[in-house]
């Protein structure tokens with residue numbers, strides 16, 4: 090059993106209620122932080138912990154906090170990003186649903202550290218029932234003196250507000266989220282200025298993911314250095330992984346980032362192997378935006394080393410032979426899955442979710458979707474594959490926000506690693522309508538050149 | 542005499558002193574304002590801190606200025622969307638010479654001291670820009686032959702200058718349902734490139750914006766949600782800012798091709814706006830009234846230095862030559878087809894006949910028509926059926942009969 094810091098108590102009977110949560114040691118970190126630590130000391134602990142943003146980009150949280158501008162007389166805000174709409178990612182939902190007070194506790198400490206008197210949780214609109222759970226937890230915390238005016242007699246005031254989104258993936262992008270929170274259309278803003286300088290209502294703002302902010306609780310309780318001892322290298326602490334697809338035990342797992350990908354998929358503690366005795370074909374290890382990897386590159390790096398479930402190892406080899414930790418949405422594809430169809434499904438998602446501000450993303454995503462559908466339906470041409478490559482290349486890096494990149498990467502990776510499956514859809518168009526390409530050679534060991 | 546001259550000398554001395562003082566103040570102001578050195582396509586200039594790369598490049602002018610489809614210097618917050626102005630920053634600044642990892646939108650990126658920018662000297666930029674043009678044209682209807690904007694359309698210019706000759710798109714193009722914006726403004730959503738300029742215009746010139754962008758992605762559209770007339774004194778300006786034919790003037794619709802009309806500067810005493818406009822005329826007929834535009838296609842400043850937005854009355858209601866005081870032909874700087882009708886500085890060739898003849902009338906030596914087989918005046922070209930061919934002339938008697 091690996092270390093559990095976030096979900097350890099998630100299954101204690103009644104943990105959703107304040108009494109049980111408090112009895113199990115909840116809100117200790119608020120007492121410690123507000124009564125014994127300066128705001129700078131808290132930021133320092135978070136820096137020492139090495140905690141990286143859990144929302145997808147993996148940016149060091151302590152560093153982000155230290156960037157926040159502190160102009161005289163201007164309020165600052167902390168915003169919790171609970172928009173979780175990336176296909177394959179459902180970890181924040183689990184955390185908020187089962188142990189909501191953990192998030193509230195993390196928010197109070199973080200708000201104190203950043204000097205935010207009005208903190209917002211921007212939650213995905215479809216998570217309607219969780220809004221009630223959170224608001225209930227907030228009310229309980231307030232009734233017990235953890236929120237409101239003069240918390241614990243320290244003079245610190247803080248309110249937490251929950252705001253529901255209206256069903257747009259793009260509102261998870263931090264600047265689009267801020268626009269939406271201001272009551273505007275959820276279009277990402279151009280950066281700079283960054284939210285740390287001009288965010289919500291032009292005030293300095295920090296946007297962090299649910300899991301990032303919940304992790305502040307164990308960091309304060311254990312101390313940054315102790316927290317950093319869990320995990321490996323720059324992947325410190327524990328990470329929630331939402332595993333789905335063709336596995337025996339889909340669900341949310343807390344891992345300590347020292348286990349191998351192979352162990353994560355096959356051990357009974359985690360995914361429990363591929364469902365129905367099938368073989369592993371491919372995997373998208375970090376949510377729909379990150380590159381898909383064939384089985385052989387997933388379990389071993391191009392150098393033939395074991396691949397681990399952490400930030401560095403998953404991205405080993407760059408985009409040529411690696412992928413990313415992303416948001417921890419682990420999607421497993423078995424030998425019966427069609428990569429072309431899978432890529433089409435993702436392209437359709439991005440086409441539908443693009444905000445439409447910038448031309449490459451607005452027009453390019455629709456074009457890619459149409460080409461992929463044609464290939465999937467057996468009406469494609471070989472040149473379509475090169476065209477797809479060229480389109481994704483012209484979207485990537487040329488857009489306002491990373492959604493453009495997120496739409497380009499899955500297409501690029503699918504063509505990079507599964508080109509023959511795409512070509513087969515053209516050369517064997519009729520057959521491709523009746524059966525899948527199958528596992529082919531995607532699980533065979535890759536020849537690794539021996540270096541002397 | 543001296544008693545007259547003295548005060549004049551005194552006056553002019555004062556004048557010199559005064560202008561020296563203002564000059565000194567001006568110099569002081571400029572030196573107080575930090576100047577940044579920036580090199581764009583190997584041309585170095587100095588611009589005040591806070592200038593964007595695009596505006597610095599516009600100061601150099603010509604091809605060095607990146608094309609801009611969404612940025613509009615008179616509209617706050619505009620730019621950054623179309624991505625046609627992407628440039629490569631090959632050197633960040635004097636302090637941090639690292640190149641920027643991605644191409645940047647020059648319209649929204651400010652210069653740093655010692656920055657080096659590549660626009661047309663960067664193959665990456667040219668490649669990316671060709672891609673952007675392809676994206677912008679992907680779903681564009683290309684109905685230029687029936688579009689009122691043709692001839693002054695920024696998308697036409699952009700495609701000619703930065704695009705490829707063909708498209709690789711083989712699917713049905715997107716079309717939108719017609720949406721009525723009232724008696725003055727015609728919306729052709731299918732032509733829209735979603736530059737958001739009209740949205741900013743309505744936000745910044747009218748007190749309550751009634752139209753905006755609905756929906757998202759490739760299905761987003763400019764509309765009023767519930768069909769509604771746009772009526773505000775200054776809303777007509779959305780027509781001028783629209784880079785394509787998505788918003789056009791209903792009072793001018795299908796009346797004339799812009800290149801057949803002559804732009805002249807004119808003004809009237811208008812209680813609402815500056816009344817400084819451009820009339821698009823044919824003969825004595827006023828076909829269209831617009832704001833005056835500069836070489837970047839943006840509304841020019843009026844004589845008092847404010848952006849020359851005009852009101853709906855001037856734009857839509859004053860279509861008679863007597864409504865206006867004509868100032869003279871407009872200078873057309875844009876390299877569009879309108880400039881082809883260039884007639885400023887037209888020099889009529891000197892009539893030399895009277896000079897060489899010393900005032901005598903020329904004497905008719907020979908009537909060419911009576912000798913030549915080519916120019917036969919007995920063939921009435923306007924009466925023949927279809928175009929003239931050699932047959933027409935060979936059998937002139939028959940065709941003429």
Ligand SMILES: Cc1cc2nc3c(=O)[nH]c(=O)nc-3n(C[C@H](O)[C@H](O)[C@H](O)COP(=O)(O)O)c2cc1C
Pocket residue numbers: 141142143144145146147148150170171172173174175258259260261262263264296297298299301302490491492495
């Ligand atoms: C299109 C798009 C969607 C995103 N959606 C989410 C999301 O649902 N939840 C989230 O936490 N971060 C999301 N992000 C990342 C946020 O922009 C931001 O990086 C993150 O909230 C920062 O928090 P962190 O540093 O704690 O990871 C998204 C980014 C993009 C570009």
Ligand code: SF4
Pocket residue numbers: 259276277442443444445446447448450451488489490491492493494
């Ligand atoms: S990349 Fe896509 S989602 Fe992001 S701002 Fe541009 S159009 Fe909108």
Ligand code: SF4
Pocket residue numbers: 732733734735736737738739740763779782783784785787788
């Ligand atoms: S209607 Fe014209 S001005 Fe408005 S967004 Fe579309 S192209 Fe831009």
Ligand code: FES
Pocket residue numbers: 608609610611612620621622623624625626627646647648649
């Ligand atoms: S002009 Fe700069 S992005 Fe449109």
